Amino acid sequence: xxxxxxxxxxxxxxxxxxxxxxxxxxxxxxxxxxxxxxxxxxxxxxxxxxxxxxxxxxxxxxxxxxxxxxxxxxxxxxxxxxxxxxxxxxxxxxxxxxxxxxxxxxxxxxxxxxxxxxxxxxxxxxxxxxxxxxxxxxxxxxxxxxxxxxxxxxxxxxxxxxxxxxxxxxxxxxxxxxxxxxxxxxxxxxxxxxxxxxxxxxxxxxxxxxxxxxxxxxxxxxxxxxxxxxxxxxxxxxxxxxxxxxxxxxxxxxxxxxxxxxxxxxxxxxxxxxxxxxxxxxxxxxxxxxxxxxxxxxxxxxxxxxxxxxxxxxxxxxxxxxxxxxxxxxxxxxxxxxxxxxxxxxxxxxxxxxxxxxxxxxxxxxxxxxxxxxxxxxxxxxxxxxxxxxxx
Amino acid sequence: xxxxxxxxxxxxxxxxxxxxxxxxxxxxxxxxxxxxxxxxxxxxxxxxxxxxxxxxxxxxxxxxxxxxxxxxxxxxxxxxxxxxxxxxxxxxxxxxxxxxxxxxxxxxxxxxxxxxxxxxxxxxxxxxxxxxxxxxxxxxxxxxxxxxxxxxxxxxxxxxxxxxxxxxxxxxxxxxxxxxxxxxxxxxxxxxxxxxxxxxxxxxxxxxxxxxxxxxxxxxxxxxxxxxxxxxxxxxxxxxxxxxxxxxxxxxxxxxxxxxxxxxxxxxxxxxxxxxxxxxxxxxxxxxxxxxxxxxxxxxxxxxxxxxxxxxxxxxxxxxxxxxxxxxxxxxxxxxxxxxxxxxxxxxxxxxxxxxxxxxxxxxxxxxxxxxxxxxxxxxxxxxxxxxxxxxxxxxxxxxxxxxxxxxxxxxxxxxxxxxxxxxxxxxxxxxxxxxxxxxxxxxxxxxxxxxxxxxxxxxxxxxxxxxxxxxxxxxxxxxxxxxxxxxxxxxxxxxxxxxxxx
Numbered sequence: 044x045x046x047x048x049x050x051x052x053x054x055x056x057x058x059x060x061x062x063x064x065x066x067x068x069x070x071x072x073x074x075x076x077x078x079x080x081x082x083x084x085x086x087x088x089x090x091x092x093x094x095x096x097x098x099x100x101x102x103x104x105x106x107x108x109x110x111x112x113x114x115x116x117x118x119x120x121x122x123x124x125x126x127x128x129x130x131x132x133x134x135x136x137x138x139x140x141x142x143x144x145x146x147x148x149x150x151x152x153x154x155x156x157x158x159x160x161x162x163x164x165x166x167x168x169x170x171x172x173x174x175x176x177x178x179x180x181x182x183x184x185x186x187x188x189x190x191x192x193x194x195x196x197x198x199x200x201x202x203x204x205x206x207x208x209x210x211x212x213x214x215x216x217x218x219x220x221x222x223x224x225x226x227x228x229x230x231x232x233x234x235x236x237x238x239x240x241x242x243x244x245x246x247x248x249x250x251x252x253x254x255x256x257x258x259x260x261x262x263x264x265x266x267x268x269x270x271x272x273x274x275x276x277x278x279x280x281x282x283x284x285x286x287x288x289x290x291x292x293x294x295x296x297x298x299x300x301x302x303x304x305x306x307x308x309x310x311x312x313x314x315x316x317x318x319x320x321x322x323x324x325x326x327x328x329x330x331x332x333x334x335x336x337x338x339x340x341x342x343x344x345x346x347x348x349x350x351x352x353x354x355x356x357x358x359x360x361x362x363x364x365x366x367x368x369x370x371x372x373x374x375x376x377x378x379x380x381x382x383x384x385x386x387x388x389x390x391x392x393x394x395x396x397x398x399x400x401x402x403x404x405x406x407x408x409x410x411x412x413x414x415x416x417x418x419x420x421x422x423x424x425x426x427x428x429x430x431x432x433x434x435x
Numbered sequence: 436x437x438x439x440x441x442x443x444x445x446x447x448x449x450x451x452x453x454x455x456x457x458x459x460x461x462x463x464x465x466x467x468x469x470x471x472x473x474x475x476x477x478x479x480x481x482x483x484x485x486x487x488x489x490x491x492x493x494x495x496x497x498x499x500x501x502x503x504x505x506x507x508x509x510x511x512x513x514x515x516x517x518x519x520x521x522x523x524x525x526x527x528x529x530x531x532x533x534x535x536x537x538x539x540x541x542x543x544x545x546x547x548x549x550x551x552x553x554x555x556x557x558x559x560x561x562x563x564x565x566x567x568x569x570x571x572x573x574x575x576x577x578x579x580x581x582x583x584x585x586x587x588x589x590x591x592x593x594x595x596x597x598x599x600x601x602x603x604x605x606x607x608x609x610x611x612x613x614x615x616x617x618x619x620x621x622x623x624x625x626x627x628x629x630x631x632x633x634x635x636x637x638x639x640x641x642x643x644x645x646x647x648x649x650x651x652x653x654x655x656x657x658x659x660x661x662x663x664x665x666x667x668x669x670x671x672x673x674x675x676x677x678x679x680x681x682x683x684x685x686x687x688x689x690x691x692x693x694x695x696x697x698x699x700x701x702x703x704x705x706x707x708x709x710x711x712x713x714x715x716x717x718x719x720x721x722x723x724x725x726x727x728x729x730x731x732x733x734x735x736x737x738x739x740x741x742x743x744x745x746x747x748x749x750x751x752x753x754x755x756x757x758x759x760x761x762x763x764x765x766x767x768x769x770x771x772x773x774x775x776x777x778x779x780x781x782x783x784x785x786x787x788x789x790x791x792x793x794x795x796x797x798x799x800x801x802x803x804x805x806x807x808x809x810x811x812x813x814x815x816x817x818x819x820x821x822x823x824x825x826x827x828x829x830x831x832x833x834x835x836x837x838x839x840x841x842x843x844x845x846x847x848x849x850x851x852x853x854x855x856x857x858x859x860x861x862x863x864x865x866x867x868x869x870x871x872x873x874x875x876x877x878x879x880x881x882x883x884x885x886x887x888x889x890x891x892x893x894x895x896x897x898x899x900x901x902x903x904x905x906x907x908x909x910x911x912x913x914x915x916x917x918x919x920x921x922x923x924x925x926x927x928x929x930x931x932x933x934x935x936x937x938x
Contacts, residue, residue, distance in 0.1 A: 119825035120783040154781035
């Protein structure tokens with residue numbers, strides 16, 4: 044073989060390898076156009092904050108909408124969590140009323156030179172009602188390293204300056220697990236949320252008053268768990284209610300009233316997902332429960348051809364909700380952005396830690412908790428449980 | 436690519452090879468001038484150009500080194516012991532054979548920010564935890580080659596296999612299984628006093644990374660890095676197990692010019708292309724891959740200045756360009772199914788790293804009677820620029836090294852004494868420009884390495900060897916010691932010892 048042949052081969056090799064480098068790094072101009080929901084024509088489209096957070100880089104790029112409701116972001120190729128938020132005020136019968144408009148879309152694929160995203164925002168009045176103060180879903184460990192779920196609880200809080208009655212208030216767990224992609228259940232969004240469980244507080248309307256700035260604790264089991272499991276961080280013997288399932292795995296504590304079990308997907312006992320894959324929300328049905336369940340029954344057919352029923356809770360009846368997921372693993376939200384535009388988390392299952400709502404301010408003796416309908420901002424992840432304790 | 440194994444093998448041969456008549460004569464090739472003349476990039480096809488036809492060596496060696504100038508991936512204290520043997524025969528006019536085998540055990544203490552080995556090859560897509568620890572490893576190597584002559588041509592092929600396992604004994608416990616297989620066909624064409632050699636290599640590289648946490652209930656945070664301090668939030672997670680798989684292909688081509696008569700000059704031109712993929716989910720997803728091109732040129736020229744006096748000049752230069760690509764996948768889960776599938780959405784270049792390395796050395800050699808003296812001046816410059824696209828991140832690193840070596844090779848009957856001293860000073864500069872928040876950039880990973888790369892260091896070393904006949908063998912003892920002093924660090928020692936049978 045001649046020297047010139049070698050040289051020709053070498054040059055060919057060099058250039059063929061270098062040719063792969065033509066596919067230069069891509070930046071995409073993401074053009075966002077916001078639309079406001081019907082009946083909110085009084086609100087202008089300017090000054091909405093638009094944020095795109097890369098799922099890989101965690102870097103956030105921000106922009107603000109112009110008067111025509113458009114904003115542009117320069118992003119590199121990738122998947123992004125897009126969130127849009129704005130607060131607008133107007134007067135209704137001479138009284139100022141604020142409305143928060145929100146949009147959240149997970150794992151939006153951004154590629155190409157230019158891409159347009161049309162985002163229809165959802166509207167939610169700023170909270171003046173019940174809020175979820177704390178969710179203890181992670182559970183704890185037993186001394187023999189078993190999973191201890193019996194000490195789980197959800198704490199609700201009267202965030203108003205008036206007495207609220209807990210009678211009839213329902214707590215639900217989302218059917219959708221948020222680390223997974225969209226399913227037929229999330230197709231119900233944003234007008235309905237598919238519920239996997241519905242447990243309600245008994246009462247005739249005025250049996251369970253809760254004072255402003257006070258809370259009620261809904262426990263899986265109303266016992267002093269510190270005595271039952273030395274690793275448990277909580278004593279729930281003073282819980283206001285417990286959810287009890289008639290099953291060998293559950294224990295009915297007679298001193299603690301039971302929630303009414305309206306529906307549960309579980310054939311045994313309801314255990315909050317200890318990694319936080321499901322979301323939780325509270326609502327008040329607009330009619331008696333049998334009628335409510337009947338009119339909101341939804342169904343789908345699974346891959347095996349079996350018809351599956353759940354309940355689609357109308358979003359406008361939901362008073363508060365907290366989206367949960369695994370940190371940096373949220374794939375598809377279970378709740379509408381108007382109820383929760385973000386999500387919260389605990390890093391580990393059975394960590395004995397909770398997600399807890401932040402304090403916004405205090406008015407006299409009353410603590411007002413932060414509720415912007417975005418649990419990423421409103422909640423603190425990985426907190427030590429503090430049921431019955433009103434933060435200052 | 437693992438030229439180094441072959442180069443090192445041949446250099447060792449050069450240091451120790453012997454003719455059948457008088458093995459002792461061959462110790463003269465431990466002079467650095469001969470290493471320069473004959474030790475450049477040998478393949479089985481070019482072994483016939485050596486001034487001896489048969490050589491063999493078996494060595495047991497021990498190394499201990501503390502070095503705070505290396506990146507934290509490598510650790511700062513290394514212990515190594517093992518043996519290697521190699522040999523070749525070009526005595527037959529028609530064919531040449533060579534072979535080598537080695538086994539060694541290593542431990543590297545205080546490694547950090549890497550749960551992979553061969554970091555320079557896999558960078559920037561590494562797996563890391565913040566704990567680190569001591570890496571232990573065992574490495575086996577086996578290689579062989581055969582060449583045949585047809586008129587002016589020599590055709591040959593080298594095969595090389597290296598397997599290694601690397602592990603840590605405390606949580607989190609990575610276990611890395613690495614295999615490399617190389618095939619290298621080669622040819623030498625002799626035309627008068629000139630030799631033209633070419634070889635083409637292909638290497639298959641695989642590294643299986645499996646990490647587990649044995650302590651009950653404990654989880655550790657594992658990072659999938661995208662560069663120094665950058666990591667992929669989507670793939671990084673807190674867990675008690677983590678796994679990753681690297682699958683690489685390396686192709687290279689090299690041309691050499693050899694002065695067959697006097698070995699007064701020589702040159703080589705090398706091009707190498709590496710494609711390294713980081714696979715997840717058993718190869719279902721390949722979220723990261725790199726392409727690396729390296730172009731290197733090397734040469735030497737020997738000036739005869741007088742009787743027994745010569746000056747050899749050895750310039751070399753290499754350019755490398757690496758591009759890191761990232762794929763974006765969409766997760767799909769058919770309704771009612773527990774099986775998750777992935778669909779590729781896009782692929783784009785996110786990371787680039789370009790580097791150069793240039794060096795020039797001048798070796799003055801003086802032969803007087805049974806003694807050879809030498810003085811070698813050496814200067815090298817290198818630079819690296821690394822850029823990540825978004826978030827914008829740029830890192831520059833430059834180094835300038837200058838050094839001097841002086842030594843003596845002395846023959847006393849059939850015994851050989853060799854002594855050498857060296858001193859080198861390296862100026863380094865590291866500069867990081869990052870427009871990234873703490874949420875994005877793992878500052879503790881960056882800062883530690885940044886401090887290391889910013890520190891100048893001085894190295895002072897000496898080595899000595901003595902060889903004497905022992906029956907049909909030559910027996911050679913070697914010892915080396917060095918001290919490295921980096922800025923704002925205490926001086927650290929390094930020692931080496933070995934015993935070789937030369938046959």
